[in-house]
Amino acid sequence: MLIESDFTFDLPPEVVYAGLLDPDILASALPGTDRLELTGEDRYEGEMEASVGPVTAARFSVVVELKEKVRPESFDMHVDGKGKAGFVNGIAKVAFEEADGGTLMKYRADLQVGGRVASVGQRLLESVGKMMSKQGLEAVRRSLMERQAPEGAGAAVAAGAGAATPGGADLTASSQARPPATRKARLGLFLVVAILITLVMLMLR
């Protein structure tokens, strides 16, 4: 299954990229995650539960690996989720580019979906997936805008400074220098992935 779409923020890419790495911003957009651990370099393992309307709670475990990180331009998320009701695996590519002073975020998740999720949920999987990812990103945009308003230009400058150094090396270096912050950032990345997975798993019964 291919979920391919884009989303516009009225903020520059540096701000959006940094914001997306902040779990505080993303947490509200993502219900159901109750355990999440960093189990290796750029590798996270977690447990999620998805439940919406008639869809009863379905638990699944998920492993996410971050690869090809280029800050603030793009990252790839390798996803491997498994549960009683099926599996989701594949790669989500997320890219950011400046557009009219804002950011055009493009995402393309090429997911293999199997088991009961695929065989029963297929009919609504794609449309609901797209709808839910939009709703999740709307929540992110609201959070970003709220943060922008009181803090003003300061945050943007800080984010811009971070983006000035080469992406991969910078992240590795900063993760050694400031482990708690990076940990949080990675948590945020996981949550982006988790949104995509949630969309798929929402169809479970």
Place this chain on the structure above:
Amino acid sequence: MSHDTTFTAPPAEAPARPRQVGASPRRNEDRRLLTGEALFVDDVHLDGMLHAAFVRSDYAHGMLKSVDLSAAREHPGVIAAYDAHDLGDYWEPGPLLVPPPPIEQLEFHTATQVPLARDKVRHVGEPIAVIVARSPYEAEDAAALVEVDIEPLEAVSDLEGGLEPAAPRIHEHLESNLAAHVIQRKGAYEEARERAHRVIKRRFWYDHGASAPMENRGVVANWDARSRELTVWDTTQAPIPIRNGLAAMLGLPQSEVRVIAPFIGGGFGPKIMMFYPEEVLLPWISMRLGRPVKWIEDRQESFFATTQERGQDHEAEIAVDEEGRILGVRDEFLTDTGAYNPYGLTISINTQCTLLGPYRVPNYHSEFRMVFTNKPIVTPVRGAGRQHGVFVMERLLDRAADELGIDRVEIRRRNYLTPEEFPHDHEIIYQDFAPLVYDSGNYAEAMDRAVEMIDYAGFESGVQAAARAEGRHVGLGIVSYVEGTGVGPYEGARVGIEPGGRINLVTGVGTQGQGHFTSFAQIVAEQLGVGADDVEVVTGDTARFGWGTGTFASRGAVVAGNACHAAALEVRQKVLALASSVLGAAEEDLDLADGLVRVVGSGESISLGELAARANPLRGAVTPGTEPGLEATAYFGPERGVTASGVHAMILEVDPETAMIRILRYVVVHDCGRVINPMIVEGQIHGGVAHGIGNAFYEELVFDEGAQLQNASFMDYLLPTATDVPTIETAHVETPSPLNPLGVKGVGEAGAIPVGALFAQAIEDALDIDGFEIRDIPLSPNRLFELIRDAREEG
């Protein structure tokens, strides 16, 4: 249509026997079915009964790294849990049910299903482990706790791709995913092609679907160590082969295994003697635990765990002369067998043979490649590949008619075999390993009747023109088909008369709603001068009758029916002989009617019950060599199958904007030889047409490129409902088969066979868009909408 539903005894002075065969009495089984007294597998409740649930693969193709049953085993209520390694020596691939027929240079590679996956999974739904618990709920909850580690492999989901050298290989012991390559030839097609006025070539896709019975599969197994008897209640179409196979697998004598196929809510093919994993494992579990075990398939499981029938990709051409006479046909196709091929070549050989239809085809080249894919196993579903062949031939004839400017009914008439041409040898081998020789038929008569009933002559200027004037699009379709039915090897029956006068009839075939309790009773009643409701019929219990093969290939009425007939004739002879000595009259002067044997003209009589009592004396002596009772067992085995045939005609309306259709009229003229019970034959046709409509316009098993089924529920897999199936007008042409004493031919699958071809032709006729052709089945409103849009854009 009304039928004579009462049996009227003839007056004593007119000793003509009442006609049971050919009447439509009320069905004997309906009282039990309608009052809830009929036993289905899920009605079996035994003391201490356990319940099984299966852990199945979510992956279409992958290496099975590990199965961890420990959490499941600790779950409350769980009694046992097994994976492939726990089965020990019992783990064996299933039997090859149908070996390939004797066709020269045939290439065949087999891989049959395994009871539980070991090392590798090859389709979604393949069982990996089984959990046994006190309740089905506990079993399913525990099944969810099983940790299965599968390393995914690329899946084979399409036929052409599956044959490419780089394709992932599904079976390691085979060199490729090629399951079979078969060529059958008649005459010399290439020479015929040289002489042809026109050669018309097309590519067709014909997909079939799920059998979707009302009742899914189910098994209850109970090993009773004290009586040394394993009893298995099984939704199988073939209880006797299942008994024989289970006895061999479990190391038991056949006499200690009893398989009961009770009332079954529809079979349609996939309930054949498959030796499904569940069928093989439950008896083993019951013996191991010493307790009865039940498993009832749910609807979602059924989409993966029960076999289905799928698609064929045909490249076909027809060579015709100026008058539209067929000089030859060439057809090459790919056919999907799924992850395993236990049922051999049956479907594809049916396609190959049935393509020839009711036509004279002097030259034929037919070649197919069967491909393993990572999809559920393919075995016959009602029609069993015949639909595919009929679609190709009827579509080619429609195109030939267009190109030559010949009327579509006329081009068929010109090519029909005539009644004088029977028996007609098509010079190729049929699925029963016998040469494809048609026994009898009268195709032109069936077409004439259909033309008359649907008013073919007046349609274009009448109904169609009137609709066009209102801006509506109404079209007519009319197509022909044959169906090879009633194949061997044999069936048997035992008929006996009880002292109370009741007639017992026991046969080995199972029954899934065909009306056997009535039509078999009629056959026996006919010979014994009783009513059909005086005959108590038992089917599908190996303890009651242990010889036979099963219910499939539209063979019940032909093969078991004639065995019933033969047994009834023997009992009749015993009745006449005994009555002759009791009444002191010559056998020729005796007549059987109303449960009595009468001396014609004298009024003296004796009842069948009294004769039965006398045939079983309790004191005194009998003549040495005398057999007790009025009972006989007989068998029937035809030398080859018999050829049923028919014409379907339909008028439908298409809304070109929404691409929805509405069937306005549906006519079936069918020839199944001598009709035993017109109501039951019509019921079979109605059910078949409903299946056919589903196949043509609603049902489709949709897989993604990873071989994941996308619509495994009735929310998304659309079955035609009562509002989609029109009133079906039927008429019978009866050309009795010379190959069996009753002169009957099969009808179980007939209704489903030509419907795709019929839809295609009728929709084209309704829309009348230049260059608009339907080459793929199934259609759907979406698919049809796209076809209409594409044709308009090109036009």
